Amino acid sequence: MAADAGVIRFQRTSKRYHTPARGEVWALRDMDLVCEAGGLTCVVGPSGCGKTTLLRLAAGLEPTTDGRVAIDGRTVTAPPPGIGLVSQEGSLLPWRRVIDNVALGLEIQKVGRTERRTRAREAIRRVHLPPAVERSLPHELSGGMRQRVALARALCPGPRILLMDEPFAAVDEPTRHRLQDELVRLWQADGQTILFVTHNVEEAVYLADRLIVMTFSRTVADLPVPLARPRDRLDRVFVDTLLAVRRTFAEHVNGLSCDTTS
Amino acid sequence: MTVKRFLVRLALGAVPPIAILIVWHVASVGSVVVPSIPAVVEVLAHPFRAPPTLDATSLASGALVSILRVLAGFALAAATAVPIGLLVGRSRTAMDVLQPTMAAAMVISPIAWIPVAIIVFGLSSPATALFGDEAWRYGLLDRVRFAIVAVIWLGAFFPIALNAAAGARGVREAHIESARVLGAGRRQVLAKIILPGAAPAIVTGLRVGGGIAWRVIIAAEIFPGTRGGLGYMIATAHAQASYEYAFASIIVIGAIGLALDGLLHLAAVRVSRWQPKER
Numbered sequence A: 001m002a003a004d005a006g007v008i009r010f011q012r013t014s015k016r017y018h019t020p021a022r023g024e025v026w027a028l029r030d031m032d033l034v035c036e037a038g039g040l041t042c043v044v045g046p047s048g049c050g051k052t053t054l055l056r057l058a059a060g061l062e063p064t065t066d067g068r069v070a071i072d073g074r075t076v077t078a079p080p081p082g083i084g085l086v087s088q089e090g091s092l093l094p095w096r097r098v099i100d101n102v103a104l105g106l107e108i109q110k111v112g113r114t115e116r117r118t119r120a121r122e123a124i125r126r127v128h129l130p131p132a133v134e135r136s137l138p139h140e141l142s143g144g145m146r147q148r149v150a151l152a153r154a155l156c157p158g159p160r161i162l163l164m165d166e167p168f169a170a171v172d173e174p175t176r177h178r179l180q181d182e183l184v185r186l187w188q189a190d191g192q193t194i195l196f197v198t199h200n201v202e203e204a205v206y207l208a209d210r211l212i213v214m215t216f217s218r219t220v221a222d223l224p225v226p227l228a229r230p231r232d233r234l235d236r237v238f239v240d241t242l243l244a245v246r247r248t249f250a251e252h253v254n255g256l257s258c259d260t261t262s
Numbered sequence B: 001m002t003v004k005r006f007l008v009r010l011a012l013g014a015v016p017p018i019a020i021l022i023v024w025h026v027a028s029v030g031s032v033v034v035p036s037i038p039a040v041v042e043v044l045a046h047p048f049r050a051p052p053t054l055d056a057t058s059l060a061s062g063a064l065v066s067i068l069r070v071l072a073g074f075a076l077a078a079a080t081a082v083p084i085g086l087l088v089g090r091s092r093t094a095m096d097v098l099q100p101t102m103a104a105a106m107v108i109s110p111i112a113w114i115p116v117a118i119i120v121f122g123l124s125s126p127a128t129a130l131f132g133d134e135a136w137r138y139g140l141l142d143r144v145r146f147a148i149v150a151v152i153w154l155g156a157f158f159p160i161a162l163n164a165a166a167g168a169r170g171v172r173e174a175h176i177e178s179a180r181v182l183g184a185g186r187r188q189v190l191a192k193i194i195l196p197g198a199a200p201a202i203v204t205g206l207r208v209g210g211g212i213a214w215r216v217i218i219a220a221e222i223f224p225g226t227r228g229g230l231g232y233m234i235a236t237a238h239a240q241a242s243y244e245y246a247f248a249s250i251i252v253i254g255a256i257g258l259a260l261d262g263l264l265h266l267a268a269v270r271v272s273r274w275q276p277k278e279r
Ligand SMILES: Nc1ncnc2c1ncn2[C@@H]1O[C@H](COP(=O)(O)OP(=O)(O)O)[C@@H](O)[C@H]1O
Pocket: A017, A018, A019, A025, A026, A027, A045, A046, A047, A048, A049, A050, A051, A052, A053, A054, A259, A262
């Protein structure tokens, strides 16, 4: 167990949904993936290929149809302790001010009010939000700021594992680049295990130290990304990696998106 | 500019009441049924004076009795309807079992239950429950008869429960999941996500329920078999042709109703402040 601390392990994990319109849909099929402790694994794949499903199974929000997911060596049947989840948009509680959103995890753990405030302020500072926004409501912030709040909320209880579902997909490119840099900086400081899914190939190559390429509910490639950080998006090797991933997609998807073929 | 606009709005809003006063005045001249405006003002100006010719208490104590009855029934309705509504909103089974009955009960006028309530509860009140035969000594407590409280409770229950159910059903799954991932169990999800998420709908239900309760109490008090309250005052005033008391009661009913709705509106604004304007 101690040897498995911080490890996310998918073992022949499958997930099937029943839909009225399309009948049975395999969102994930015989997935084998081990995210090592302290690694930053990116899963990249087109929309509908099963990325969100992968994270929801790891977060214990849904049961597997077959196979299993284990976190810290324990099979996941409910949301495991010590994880943080950041999703695309709209998971902040709209009635809570920023600081109370960020402190939600500590509140659930029944941490006292004073300590909650201190630690929430620290998390807000770490994601580079100005202290004044702590009194704001989510709808008063820009999309980029809201995602920073969501990140602060996930970080605040000090999770060993971060699950991230296209957290920066809805923000503009310069903001996205800044958020990516800040995520890498936080990860380098804290050393969590991060499982980051995205449809954006460039984002995946920029962030990952290991890259999983997914199509149609399956893994089709598993590449290490041994580039030095901070990374240069115009660097030769960076661009080559990007093109290699794109080529893999071209081979497996033939220009069709998962949504239309699954 | 804004002051001017305010004055204009005030003037415009005053047109119908002034028109009503004029019509009232014209109608009252030489009439034995429509009381004169000064006669009604005279009654309103002495709210603590018991009507000399009427088998009724003062306007103020009538209002107090009506308010106490509504508060008792409304508090009971809120305390029972909110939990049941949340349950119906979150549990498929509870919804399948209760929703049809609640939707049907909602459209039955609570007045229809008065005879039933009187049969079930008779003349019992908190005073009879506490003091038995000595109940008559505790006039105010004895006026809050269980039969009337039950009718108010029935009238306010369904709108509150149905709104709470709709509010709980509308809570976003993403919000619930974000709390679950952070370690929240069922109770914490209820207290930290579902209750605050459903709060605006719950307050809407309270506002509708409060309005119904206030309408129902007046009707229930006019119904034979009850004593005390503004509705009773209207009924006796009509029976004994003291129409100025009936008119004064109507005005007090309107004023209290407005105040009640204003309070619940303030509560609604408070709990809904976080909701961004739809664009
Ligand atoms: N709750 C659900 N019910 C039915 N089908 C679903 C559900 N969630 C996902 N799917 C289907 O599973 C497949 C994978 O979805 P998802 O994991 O959301 O993909 P991604 O996040 O990569 O876009 C899609 O075909 C999607 O339509």
